Amino acid sequence: MASHATQSLGDGADDRVFLDLEGEHHPEGSTMLGFWIYLMSDCLIFAVLFATYAVLGRNYAAGPAPKDLFDLSLVAVNTSMLLFSSITYGFAMLEMAKDNIARTQLWLAVTGLFGAAFVGLELYEFAHLIHEGATPQRSAFLSSFYTLVGTHGLHVTFGIVWLVILMIQVRQRGLIAENQRRLMCLSMFWHFLDVIWIGVFTFVYLMGVLQ
């Protein structure tokens, strides 16, 4: 930056377009930071939903409590699905670094399947709860529960959509710089969702059953 500034000093007043002079790999560097800041703002959304659940989570309105509803073994399987998908995405990134398109695609596909299994199990759990009469409008506890866990599930769902689109992109264009950047953004997004899930299974499921 300093060298550009000294170069442009003598060029007169109309030499104001220093964004072009920064060099072409500048946008890639700031994309990662920008995406990280997006993730942090997403983190705030979840923080607000966690706070709502913390405040409303014990207002059962004479309805079912977490102890009556949650099946911890199902949650444990669900958690392992997300954890497996995290490490398989990691393997995809390692293959991407080696420029191996076929293996990158393979690990991305495995990640997508684990993600789909997670969403499927969550939908099965929700359907089971609603079948038992524990609908979102039953009590404040259930409203906040569905909002928090549902928001996380929606994030994973859109993550899978993004993953499929990127697999098509990689298939069409290969592992070009743009696709590598996109895959790195999705990598951060995917691992971030796993971090949020740690909070969900601890705070909502495990501590809910404890009470």
Add this chain to the structure above:
Amino acid sequence: MSGAAHANDHGHGHGHGHAHGHGQDAHGHGSFKDYVTGFVLSVILTAIPFWLVMGDVLGDKLVTSVVVLGLAVVQIVVHMIYFLHMNTKSEGGWTFLALIFTITIVVITLCGSIWVMHHLNSNMMPTSVEDMRHAP
């Protein structure tokens, strides 16, 4: 400012031994060992709290809650380091600064909400007629 941060990245990028020379390794790809270490630690840190709660090992609910929450915090840190490749150097420290800022806001939001709403709950409870009679 970001230009300076970027230059900083390149200064550190090669110290970590990444093969790619672009700005993309700002967050790094991690290594196979990193991912496996993170995964094994996560499995252990997930299995213990589920075992504690499902097997009712400790007996005391308060102790179990504190241990489970503590393990969750440790696991979040493990994920941040091994999966998200978080460190104080990437992007010239700006990602770390954003993380610290977010943690501050999250702690204020969570603690503040729970604190305020708990007091509101205990002070706004419907009082009995007897209490109302003696109220100032």
